[in-house]
Amino acid sequence: MSADFLYGIEVILNGLMAGVLYALVALGFVLIYKASGIFNYAQGVMALFAALTLVGIMEGQVPFSHLINAVFGTEIHHFGWHVPALLAIFLTLCVMVAFAWAVQKFIFRHLVGQEPIILFMATIGLAYFLEGMGDLMWGSDIKTLKVGLPQGGSRWIEDMTSGLGGDDFYGFFIDKLDMVATVVAAILVMCLIAFAQYSKQGRAMRAVADDHQAALSVGISLNFIWVLVWSLAGLVALVAGVMWGAKSGVQFSLSLIALKALPVLMLGGFTSIPGAIVGGLIIGVGEKLFEYTIGGMIGGATENWFAYVLALIFLVFRPQGLFGEKIIERV
Amino acid sequence: MKDSYVTSDGRTIGGVLMDMRGITLRFGGVEAIKNISFDIREGEIRAIIGPNGAGKSSMLNVISGFYHPQEGEVWFRGAKRPTMRPYDVARQGIARTFQNIALFEGMSVLDNVMCGRLTHMKTGVFSQAIWHGAAQREEVENREAVERIIDFLEIQAIRKTPVGRLPYGLKKRVELARALAAEPKLLLLDEPMAGMNVEEKEDMSRFILDVNDEFGTTIALIEHDMGVVMDLSDRVVVMDYGRKIGDGTPDEVRGNQEVIDAYLGVAHD
Numbered sequence: 001m002s003a004d005f006l007y008g009i010e011v012i013l014n015g016l017m018a019g020v021l022y023a024l025v026a027l028g029f030v031l032i033y034k035a036s037g038i039f040n041y042a043q044g045v046m047a048l049f050a051a052l053t054l055v056g057i058m059e060g061q062v063p064f065s066h067l068i069n070a071v072f073g074t075e076i077h078h079f080g081w082h083v084p085a086l087l088a089i090f091l092t093l094c095v096m097v098a099f100a101w102a103v104q105k106f107i108f109r110h111l112v113g114q115e116p117i118i119l120f121m122a123t124i125g126l127a128y129f130l131e132g133m134g135d136l137m138w139g140s141d142i143k144t145l146k147v148g149l150p151q152g153g154s155r156w157i158e159d160m161t162s163g164l165g166g167d168d169f170y171g172f173f174i175d176k177l178d179m180v181a182t183v184v185a186a187i188l189v190m191c192l193i194a195f196a197q198y199s200k201q202g203r204a205m206r207a208v209a210d211d212h213q214a215a216l217s218v219g220i221s222l223n224f225i226w227v228l229v230w231s232l233a234g235l236v237a238l239v240a241g242v243m244w245g246a247k248s249g250v251q252f253s254l255s256l257i258a259l260k261a262l263p264v265l266m267l268g269g270f271t272s273i274p275g276a277i278v279g280g281l282i283i284g285v286g287e288k289l290f291e292y293t294i295g296g297m298i299g300g301a302t303e304n305w306f307a308y309v310l311a312l313i314f315l316v317f318r319p320q321g322l323f324g325e326k327i328i329e330r331v
Numbered sequence: 332m333k334d335s336y337v338t339s340d341g342r343t344i345g346g347v348l349m350d351m352r353g354i355t356l357r358f359g360g361v362e363a364i365k366n367i368s369f370d371i372r373e374g375e376i377r378a379i380i381g382p383n384g385a386g387k388s389s390m391l392n393v394i395s396g397f398y399h400p401q402e403g404e405v406w407f408r409g410a411k412r413p414t415m416r417p418y419d420v421a422r423q424g425i426a427r428t429f430q431n432i433a434l435f436e437g438m439s440v441l442d443n444v445m446c447g448r449l450t451h452m453k454t455g456v457f458s459q460a461i462w463h464g465a466a467q468r469e470e471v472e473n474r475e476a477v478e479r480i481i482d483f484l485e486i487q488a489i490r491k492t493p494v495g496r497l498p499y500g501l502k503k504r505v506e507l508a509r510a511l512a513a514e515p516k517l518l519l520l521d522e523p524m525a526g527m528n529v530e531e532k533e534d535m536s537r538f539i540l541d542v543n544d545e546f547g548t549t550i551a552l553i554e555h556d557m558g559v560v561m562d563l564s565d566r567v568v569v570m571d572y573g574r575k576i577g578d579g580t581p582d583e584v585r586g587n588q589e590v591i592d593a594y595l596g597v598a599h600d
Contacts, residue, residue: 219421
């Protein structure tokens with residue numbers, strides 16, 4: 001096999017792995033959008049906030065320490081303990097659930113029945129509030145996230161596959177962190193689908209997504225379901241935040257991964273879980289392949305815009321996305 | 332009135348299950364319901380009839396907690412009911428169908444009817460998430476109950492069909508199945524036969540009678556078709572422009588001059 005062909009396969013593998021993470025972030029959007037019609041602009045910032053909180057808890061940081069010190073003239077920054085990763089992840093999850101509850105209680109409860117654009121504006125407000133809140137609680141410096149995930153290329157895969165090609169092929173370069181992220185994201189996605197499909201609350205979630213009145217009449221509390229979907233979105237944000245944070249540090253740019261999910265949603269449809277997955281994989285593979293084959297000829301860095309162009313082309317021909325519900329308007 | 336009695340066809344009608352006392356409902360300046368009182372007894376089929384805009388559906392919405400009356404009290408099972416959200420009313424054992432069918436169109440018939448069992452499923456998010464033994468057992472038990480209802484309403488053949496693809500008459504029947512799955516103490520039917528042809532109406536009437544007969548379910552229904560109402564119900568409330576103008580057995584109501592004028596139109600002689 002020629003080396004070019006094998007490198008092409010490597011590009012596809014890397015693309016698939018990136019795609020699973022995109023799918024995961026997109027799933028956070030789909031969950032909330034389906035159940036409440038809210039397009040949650042804050043999803044990316046939630047990932048940042050979750051990662052910040054996780055680092056803060058692990059390092060034993062005192063939340064709001066700057067504020068406390070300024071007001072009381074104290075000099076405290078750390079509790080002086082370190083929390084093990086698993087416990088810290090659990091505690092962060094609790095914070096995200098509390099956040100979900102607060103968002104429902106103080107914001108969206110009061111906006112039931114409002115225009116979608118108003119709900120959207122509310123999530124923009126929420127995004128910037130949460131960003132400031134993250135800074136205030138944990139400080140704005142760039143942090144490294146060490147939860148014990150493996151880093152660097154896998155020597156094993158490189159050695160195993162180097163024999164496939166000729167002398168100019170050195171084996172597949174696959175990042176270990178990417179592999180872990182892919183596996184975790186894939187498991188999470190499967191669990192979420194199983195939960196939505198087979199559990200009692202999942203059934204209630206789908207019911208709320210379908211018809212609010214009917215859901216009320218069978219005894220479903222809309223409020224509870226909305227807190228539940230925001231919590232699940234928080235879980236998704238936490239996982240995405242951990243994976244991305246471990247890769248490139250916990251900093252503001254983490255919140256931009258939400259922008260990566262947008263073309264995925266345009267492609268897969270805002271209301272479809274399978275759409276988010278397939279859309280994520282298509283975008284992941286598409287942008288890597290395009291960069292590999294054509295990117296070099298037109299100056300590179302195509303990954304910044306390729307996904308959007310691809311999504312735009314899809315939009316023209318299938319506005320509801322690949323799997324989205326068909327828009328039929330009777331005149 | 333006696334506490335309980337036996338009807339001519341041998342069904343036992345018990346004491347008062349639901350008591351509406353002086354209900355007044357306003358939308359802004361419009362009084363949709365004006366100081367109406369009536370009761371629903373255990374085991375009976377109670378009809379609410381009246382011309383368009385009489386406030387029948389509003390009354391049903393008050394009972395099921397979708398609307399909250401400005402005045403009046405709702406008594407259920409001998410206790411005054413506080414202002415309740417619709418889902419709490421459902422959890423109390425009051426199930427309903429809608430005039431314009433409110434089903435979960437994207438879900439299968441089976442899933443729709445399973446949703447009707449939600450009030451009977453007690454396990455929390457956590458044990459459902461890890462599919463703990465209790466959650467699994469609960470699913471199996473409720474699935475059995477649902478299959479019995481699907482058999483009862485003769486919709487086995489469409490169990491796996493997405494509801495959105497079903498014809499109108501079957502959708503109505505699935506909606507009844509979902510309400511029935513809750514094993515309600517009180518079943519509210521909002522125009523169960525609207526828009527149906529004669530054959531479908533006969534089927535639906537039979538199901539309503541069978542439900543009442545076999546499960547002893549108390550049923551309150553709104554209906555336009557006078558003939559159907561008179562055949563089905565034990566007692567009838569007649570509404571017109573938000574007022575109650577008649578209340579009694581079908582025969583009593585049929586003879587009431589005000590009802591004849593308002594509902595059937597003033598007779599031309």
